[in-house]
Structure formats: structure tokens, C-alpha cells
Amino acid sequence: MEAQKVLTPSKREQQKEARRNAIINAGYQEFALQGFTATKLDDVAVRAGIGKGTIYLYFDSKETLFQEVIRKNLFPIRDEAQSYAAEFKGTATEHLTSHFRRMYQALHQDRMPELVQLVMGEGLRFPEIADFFFREIISSNQELIQGIIKKGVEDGEFRESFNAEFTQILIAPAMVSALWRLQLEKQSPLDIEAYADAHIEFILRGLKA
Amino acid sequence: MEAQKVLTPSKREQQKEARRNAIINAGYQEFALQGFTATKLDDVAVRAGIGKGTIYLYFDSKETLFQEVIRKNLFPIRDEAQSYAAEFKGTATEHLTSHFRRMYQALHQDRMPELVQLVMGEGLRFPEIADFFFREIISSNQELIQGIIKKGVEDGEFRESFNAEFTQILIAPAMVSALWRLQLEKQSPLDIEAYADAHIEFILRGLKA
DNA sequence: TTATATTGACTGACTGGTCAGTCAGTTTTA
DNA sequence: TAAAACTGACTGACCAGTCAGTCAATATAA
Known part of the structure; x- marks a missing residue:
């Protein structure tokens, strides 16, 4: 019994972790859809299938939840990029090509465009988030x-x-x-495949010796 | 007397035009500083030195005012760019160089960075503004x-x-x-002059025959 | 010219609705 | 049964938009 407590989390502990994730996921959906300010925690609660008060058992405030949402969604991408780069074998041209291809893939998956807009448009109004975002995501990518x-x-x-x-x-x-894809697709659709090809070719041309 | 009425606007008419401009300018400042949602029309009124109700004598709603603010600030830039382009004599390389230099100048003057963020982050959530922005500003620049x-x-x-x-x-x-300048200057200052030079050089290199 | 009437620009207290955050009470787990 | 997790009605603050009343500018009358 004692051992099991350590090895496999109790029902409660599992529940807690699941709740936490449910809230973060619901927050992700709502923030991406509505933006930070317009998101109602009532809606987040409904989407997570819990009562509003429960959110406050897991997060101090709307802003804290927002930070967690960003963290949870961007860290894996950053970490993958880093370990992929560390293991890459090939020329710099190949590496840069593949790095940017992966970047396009990451940027257009799921609700990532919404997250980009969120961070650029509203997130950066909160100095803490700008700071976090620069420290953890941007500078890492720059260094790569x-x-x-x-x-x-x-x-x-x-x-x-x-x-x-x-x-x-x-x-x-x-x-x-x-x-663009998020906001101006209606006015002028963008073929991302072709765009990414043109962009990468442009970069290589601009860097070639 | 009759003639004068037509030639020089009456005191009232002058006042009206001045008020309108004062409100748009105050709105520009507040929207740029706070973002669309967080801007309080009370603050706009205080900044314009008028009562809140007066805003509604000139604009239907907060959103209408926002549109006017964008219009008023972006149209002159677009028009100047167009007439400059129409009159330009020189090679395509020179023209592209000078077009982008002017673009950097426009983008970094006054509260333009704030306006860029505003439009990218929040404005585009309003389909009407996205539509307007694409139709009047982006596509014009693309065509140039x-x-x-x-x-x-x-x-x-x-x-x-x-x-x-x-x-x-x-x-x-x-x-x-x-x-970047607006949000990440503290974390990592950007030398815009050198950046613009590098960017323009990169473009020309990427386009050269 | 002076007195009076009319217009319309302007005001700010108020309303109705919204929502982050709280907490007393309920349910679930151990 | 005790403790922990959960709930949702409630509160207080906030704010876009309204509207009845004020006041200054102009038109008209004396």
C-alpha cells in the first residue's frame, strides 16, 4: 500500500492531474478563439466540464492560467526543435531547410496560428509574458x-x-x-506549401556564399 | 455677410471639425496605448478635453471610432507611397530600395508600431477591419x-x-x-538602421538575376 | 442696437449588462 | 467520519452607451 502510493498515483492524484490538463486545454481553446480579454472563465469551465470555482483551485488567476497555456503548448515544440538540431547530420543548407520546414509545420498545426496572434497582439502587453516568451522561445530559436x-x-x-x-x-x-492564414485567408488565400518553398529558397539564396 | 458664410465656416462649423479631430487623436493615443478592448471611452473623452457623450455625437460606437482612427492614420501613408511610386525615375533596384526605406520610416514613426500591433492583434478579430485593412492598405502595398x-x-x-x-x-x-521594437526592445535591443540595411540587402540579393 | 427666441452642441449621472474572483455549502474519496 | 475536492450563486467593480438637462451661438424682433 505504502509502495503503491509512490509508484502509482492514487485516484485523487490522477484526478487532479487530469483536471489540471482539462482546464489548460479548455483555456487554450477559448483563448485562441476569443483572445485573452474576451475569454470568460465561465466558458473555460463549461468547456472543461467543471464549475468555475474549480479553476481557482488550480490557478491563481486568469493571467496565471494564460501563462500555463502558453507554456504547455510551446515548450514541447521548442524542446523537439532543440533535440532535433542537436542530432542533425548534414550540410548547413540541408539543416536550415529542414529547420524551417519543421517551423512551418509547427506554426500551422492545431491552434498555433491563434496562439501566435494571441502572443503578438495581447500577450506582449503583459511584460511578464513578453519576457517569458522571449527567454524561452524566441532566443532559443534564434540561437539554433x-x-x-x-x-x-x-x-x-x-x-x-x-x-x-x-x-x-x-x-x-x-x-x-x-x-495571414488566420485573418486574411478570405480576402486572399495563401498556398502555404508554395509559400514555404519560396521563403526557404529565398533564404538560401540570400545566404549563399 | 451672406458671402462670408460660404467662404469661411462659421464658428460652429470650425468647432465641429476641431472636435472631430481631437476625438480621433485622443482615440489614437488611447487605442495605441491600451489596445481596443482595454480602451475606455471615458479616458478618450478626458484626453480630448470633452464629455463622454460628445463622442457619440461624432461616432456611432467605439468600433466606428476605431475604424476612423485607422483610416485617418494610414490613408496618408498609403497615398504618399502611391504618388511617390508613380513619379519615381530610376532602376527597379533603386526603386525597391527607396520604397523599403520609406516603409521603415513610416513603420517606426509616431505611434505606428502600436498601430501595427493593434491591427495585427485585435483589429483582425473584427472581420470588417480586417477587410478594410486588406483592401485599403495591404493590397495597395503588394501591388506597388x-x-x-x-x-x-x-x-x-x-x-x-x-x-x-x-x-x-x-x-x-x-x-x-x-x-520587436515595441515589445522586446528591453530583452534585446534592435538597431533599426542596421536591421533595415541588412533586410534590404537581403531582399536585393534574393531577387537579383 | 438691444432683447428675446431658437437651435444644436455638449455634458455627465445613470442604466443595464458583464465578468473575475469568492465562499458557504455539497459531494466524493480515503 | 474526516478531509479534500468541487460547485455555482453571489459580489463588487467596471464600462459602453443613453438621455434629460445646460449653455453658447445664431437668428429674429423690437
Whole structure:
């Protein structure tokens, strides 16, 4: 009995973990759909199939929940990108190509475009979230890309003259593609496959030695 | 007396025009600072030095005011860009360079970064504003750039193989620079001059024949 | 010119609705 | 049975939009 308590969590502990996840998932859906301010915790509770008060047993405030939602959804992507990069074998050109392909995949899956808009539009109004987002996501991605470029320069694949400090120039079109698809698809549909191809080709051309 | 009535607006008519502008300017400041949802019309009224009710003598609703604010601030920029382009003499390379320089200037003046964030983050949640924004601003800018590229291809300056449909790839880094400056300057300051130089050089390299 | 009437611009207290966060009471688990 | 988890009605703060009343500008009359 004692041992089991440690090995397999009790029914209560399982329940608690499940509740927590249910709330985060419901929050993800609602925040993505409505934006931070317009999201009602009542709706989050309904979607999670619980009472509103329960949310406050797991999170201090609406803002804390929001942070958890972002954390939970972005960390796995970041970690995968990092471990993928660490294990990659091939030329810098191949690596950069595959990194950006994976980035496009990540940016357009599930409700990721909504999350991008959320963070760019509202999240950054909360200094804590901007800080967190930069520290945990952006700078990690920047470092990955800078690493690839550095290797490319050393191997003579890429020119030296591009200031790798400005990785935003390389990444921005991918971010914008997510926002576009979300908001301007009706006015002017975007073929993401072709767009990503054109973008990656453009990057390689701009970096080639 | 009769003649004067027509030539110079009466005191009342002058007042009305001034009020309208005061409200739009106050709205611009508040919306840029707080975002659409968080902006209180009470604050707009205080900033404009009028009573809250007066706003409703000039605008139907908060949303209408928001649209006017965007209109008033973006139309002049678009019109200037168009007439500048129409009169430009020089190579496509020169034209593209100067177009993007002017774009950076416009994007970083006054409260323009805030307006960019506003439109990207919240404005696009209102279909009407997304529609308006695409119709009046984005597509105009896209057409200008596509025109320059077309000329460049015809003159043998630019390669044919870049799909000029995807102007987003060219523009995105400039948009992102505005957002970055606004939100991530503290975490990682951005030298806009150098960034713009690197961006423009990157574009030309990517387009060169 | 001066007095009076009319217009319409303006005001801000008020209303109706919304919603984050609370807590007394209920249900579930151990 | 005790403890922990859960609930949803409730509260207090907030705010877009309204409207009855005020006041300044203009028109008309004396």
C-alpha cells in the first residue's frame, strides 16, 4: 500500500492531474478563439466540464492560467526543435531547410496560428509574458538558427557578410504566414506549401556564399 | 455677410471639425496605448478635453471610432507611397530600395508600431477591419511592390523565378521589426538602421538575376 | 442696437449588462 | 467520519452607451 502510493498515483492524484490538463486545454481553446480579454472563465469551465470555482483551485488567476497555456503548448515544440538540431547530420543548407520546414509545420498545426496572434497582439502587453516568451522561445530559436549559419559560414556554404544577429529577417515571413492564414485567408488565400518553398529558397539564396 | 458664410465656416462649423479631430487623436493615443478592448471611452473623452457623450455625437460606437482612427492614420501613408511610386525615375533596384526605406520610416514613426500591433492583434478579430485593412492598405502595398519587381524582371535586373505573389516574404521582416521594437526592445535591443540595411540587402540579393 | 427666441452642441449621472474572483455549502474519496 | 475536492450563486467593480438637462451661438424682433 505504502509502495503503491509512490509508484502509482492514487485516484485523487490522477484526478487532479487530469483536471489540471482539462482546464489548460479548455483555456487554450477559448483563448485562441476569443483572445485573452474576451475569454470568460465561465466558458473555460463549461468547456472543461467543471464549475468555475474549480479553476481557482488550480490557478491563481486568469493571467496565471494564460501563462500555463502558453507554456504547455510551446515548450514541447521548442524542446523537439532543440533535440532535433542537436542530432542533425548534414550540410548547413540541408539543416536550415529542414529547420524551417519543421517551423512551418509547427506554426500551422492545431491552434498555433491563434496562439501566435494571441502572443503578438495581447500577450506582449503583459511584460511578464513578453519576457517569458522571449527567454524561452524566441532566443532559443534564434540561437539554433545562428548556430546553423555559423556552421554554414565555416564550411564555406554561406557568405560571411550577413549579420546573423538579425535572424528576425529570416523568421518573420513564417510568423506572418500564420497570421495571414488566420485573418486574411478570405480576402486572399495563401498556398502555404508554395509559400514555404519560396521563403526557404529565398533564404538560401540570400545566404549563399 | 451672406458671402462670408460660404467662404469661411462659421464658428460652429470650425468647432465641429476641431472636435472631430481631437476625438480621433485622443482615440489614437488611447487605442495605441491600451489596445481596443482595454480602451475606455471615458479616458478618450478626458484626453480630448470633452464629455463622454460628445463622442457619440461624432461616432456611432467605439468600433466606428476605431475604424476612423485607422483610416485617418494610414490613408496618408498609403497615398504618399502611391504618388511617390508613380513619379519615381530610376532602376527597379533603386526603386525597391527607396520604397523599403520609406516603409521603415513610416513603420517606426509616431505611434505606428502600436498601430501595427493593434491591427495585427485585435483589429483582425473584427472581420470588417480586417477587410478594410486588406483592401485599403495591404493590397495597395503588394501591388506597388509587384509592379517594381515586374519592371525589374523586364529590365533584366531581377530573376524571373521569384513568385511575386508572395510579397509577404519581403514585407514581413519590416512588420516584425516594428513589433520587436515595441515589445522586446528591453530583452534585446534592435538597431533599426542596421536591421533595415541588412533586410534590404537581403531582399536585393534574393531577387537579383 | 438691444432683447428675446431658437437651435444644436455638449455634458455627465445613470442604466443595464458583464465578468473575475469568492465562499458557504455539497459531494466524493480515503 | 474526516478531509479534500468541487460547485455555482453571489459580489463588487467596471464600462459602453443613453438621455434629460445646460449653455453658447445664431437668428429674429423690437
